[in-house]
Amino acid sequence: xxxxxxxxxxxxxxxxxLGKFPALCGVDMRIRQGEKIxxxxxxxxxxxSLLKILDGLIFPDRGDIFAFGTRLHEDVFCDEDFSQAxxxxxxxxxxxxxxxxxxxxxxxxxxxxxxxxxxxPDEIKxxxxxxxxxxxxxxxxxxxxxQLSVGEKRKxxxxxxxxxxxxxxxxxxxxxxxxxxxxRHIVDIITKAHEExxxxxxxxxxxxxxxxxxDTIYCFGHDKKIARYGPAQEILEDRQFLEAHNLVHTHRHRxxxxxxxxxxxxxxxxx
Amino acid sequence: MAGVKGSAFIERxxxxxxxxxxxxIFAEEYALKKGFLQAIDxxxxxxxxxxxxxxxxxxxxxxxxAGMYGLCxxxxxxxxxxxxxxLKRTCLFVPLFSVCIxxxxxFGTFSPGEPVLAFGVFVITRQGLMSVTLLLGxxxxxxxxxALLNMTTRHTVLLRVLRIVKIPQIFVLTxxxxxxxxxxxxxxxxxxxxxxxxxxxxxxxxxxxQRIVGVSIANLCQRSFELNQQVYSAMLSRGYxxxxxxxxxxxxxxxxxxxxxxxxxxxxxxxxxxxxRR
Numbered sequence: 115x116x117x118x119x120x121x122x123x124x125x126x127x128x129x130x131x132l133g134k135f136p137a138l139c140g141v142d143m144r145i146r147q148g149e150k151i152x153x154x155x156x157x158x159x160x161x162x163s164l165l166k167i168l169d170g171l172i173f174p175d176r177g178d179i180f181a182f183g184t185r186l187h188e189d190v191f192c193d194e195d196f197s198q199a200x201x202x203x204x205x206x207x208x209x210x211x212x213x214x215x216x217x218x219x220x221x222x223x224x225x226x227x228x229x230x231x232x233x234x235p236d237e238i239k240x241x242x243x244x245x246x247x248x249x250x251x252x253x254x255x256x257x258x259x260x261q262l263s264v265g266e267k268r269k270x271x272x273x274x275x276x277x278x279x280x281x282x283x284x285x286x287x288x289x290x291x292x293x294x295x296x297x298r299h300i301v302d303i304i305t306k307a308h309e310e311x312x313x314x315x316x317x318x319x320x321x322x323x324x325x326x327x328x329d330t331i332y333c334f335g336h337d338k339k340i341a342r343y344g345p346a347q348e349i350l351e352d353r354q355f356l357e358a359h360n361l362v363h364t365h366r367h368r369x370x371x372x373x374x375x376x377x378x379x380x381x382x383x384x385x
Numbered sequence: 386m387a388g389v390k391g392s393a394f395i396e397r398x399x400x401x402x403x404x405x406x407x408x409x410i411f412a413e414e415y416a417l418k419k420g421f422l423q424a425i426d427x428x429x430x431x432x433x434x435x436x437x438x439x440x441x442x443x444x445x446x447x448x449x450x451a452g453m454y455g456l457c458x459x460x461x462x463x464x465x466x467x468x469x470x471x472l473k474r475t476c477l478f479v480p481l482f483s484v485c486i487x488x489x490x491x492f493g494t495f496s497p498g499e500p501v502l503a504f505g506v507f508v509i510t511r512q513g514l515m516s517v518t519l520l521l522g523x524x525x526x527x528x529x530x531x532a533l534l535n536m537t538t539r540h541t542v543l544l545r546v547l548r549i550v551k552i553p554q555i556f557v558l559t560x561x562x563x564x565x566x567x568x569x570x571x572x573x574x575x576x577x578x579x580x581x582x583x584x585x586x587x588x589x590x591x592x593x594x595q596r597i598v599g600v601s602i603a604n605l606c607q608r609s610f611e612l613n614q615q616v617y618s619a620m621l622s623r624g625y626x627x628x629x630x631x632x633x634x635x636x637x638x639x640x641x642x643x644x645x646x647x648x649x650x651x652x653x654x655x656x657x658x659x660x661x662r663r
Binding site: 166169194198201202205206210212213214217222225226227229230231235238258259260275278 | 539540541544569616619622624631
């Protein structure tokens with residue numbers, strides 16, 4: 115594992131939203147090629163800000179972020195070659211699919227990324243065909259994103275990111291607010307992307323999917339630093355730690371024949 | 386009581402505007418049907434309709450205009466558009482308003498010439514009658530052509546083919562995004578209105594209603610600004626560098642060329658008839 119190329123490295127990252135609301139307060143992490151990473155943490159713990167920094171959309175106030183060995187800062191994206199190479203290698207799925215799906219039709223949205231990056235039209239059509247088949251969204255191609263359900267929007271958003279054929283896939287809460295079947299489909303898509311050799315970084319607080327989408331977990335603390343990182347299994351078994359960081363909760367609930375108390379990974383996960 | 390009525394006025398106005406937006410912008414009932422105009426390549430369709438519009442403007446022959454209107458009706462029927470709906474859309478309001486505007490031109494005071502009918506001092510002249518008929522004919526035919534193009538082409542497609550008239554890519558992309566996000570904002574406005582209604586629960590004084598609408602508009606502006614920044618980030622993330630590129634996947638078939646030739650012939654005929662009349 116150690117021999118694998120380091121994709122992202124952050125050193126003492128600090129970032130404040132609007133320059134005054136701290137979002138990250140000293141984050142250190144290292145992500146290698148082919149890893150499956152989950153970034154977990156309660157709401158407002160800084161996950162989204164970190165992902166945007168990894169995607170070179172915002173830049174830290176203090177500290178360093180390196181991607182593919184190059185330090186990311188605003189000036190480096192003025193270099194068209196670097197910018198194009200970086201955008202071809204890193205795909206980012208936004209938390210709100212309405213933000214990401216800005217074209218009038220699903221087809222145009224999926225084609226947008228590869229078109230901007232100069233991919234040949236025939237290759238774009240091939241990718242669109244393959245993605246819509248894999249995602250089961252053939253009938254949505256000529257529809258406008260406003261006509262889609264949340265689950266469909268989420269699938270199209272992931273398809274539009276994968277259309278770029280990135281080496282790294284970054285997803286910001288891809289399963290938030292989805293029904294169980296769609297959530298399952300999204301998890302399968304993420305797993306398949308990893309099996310195809312992509313590095314996958316997912317921010318989530320759906321704890322019941324973490325084991326499938328991650329080998330390594332970085333957990334944000336309330337102080338907006340990484341409180342702990344390590345193998346997914348090890349962290350997921352530490353219920354006390356997860357409860358202290360608002361990631362699982364314990365409450366009593368009723369079954370037809372009994373009432374019992376045990377921890378829950380998320381609101382819908384009652385058994 | 387007057388205040389409450391005022392409040393209902395604000396509510397009705399807002400809901401009507403939202404309904405109008407939804408119906409007029411997002412209804413694509415006819416564009417999704419299988420019909421003659423729907424099957425034509427949108428670029429050829431736009432170009433041919435521009436030619437037909439030129440023909441309608443160029444001609445000075447009322448009979449020729451009547452023929453063009455007949456063509457419009459045939460196109461409507463062959464494209465699966467209900468004739469009544471088409472007539473309502475093209476012959477009711479716009480020509481009615483036009484009649485009001487051109488009405489004075491009927492009379493000898495504005496159009497001197499051969500008297501046809503007299504109402505005391507007001508004399509309708511043949512020249513006045515002809516110029517009003519010609520103008521109304523042009524308006525009806527132009528409105529019908531615009532309605533046909535609009536009803537048989539999806540708005541998103543129509544935006545994309547604007548590029549053939551050399552409208553810059555960035556403008557087309559921005560228009561497309563406006564179209565895309567209008568619906569999102571319509572939903573936000575509707576939900577905001579319902580949220581306010583659910584918390585207030587009773588009719589409110591119109592002054593308070595106005596204040597609430599004002600606050601909602603400010604809130605919407607702020608949201609649109611935030612959305613604007615996020616959408617720009619999403620574009621950057623997918624490789625956008627200031628010069629958008631769009632997929633061009635239309636294919637022109639022989640039937641499209643045949644249609645384009647027909648439109649060109651109509652345009653040429655209009656010019657020929659006009660020259661002949663001189």
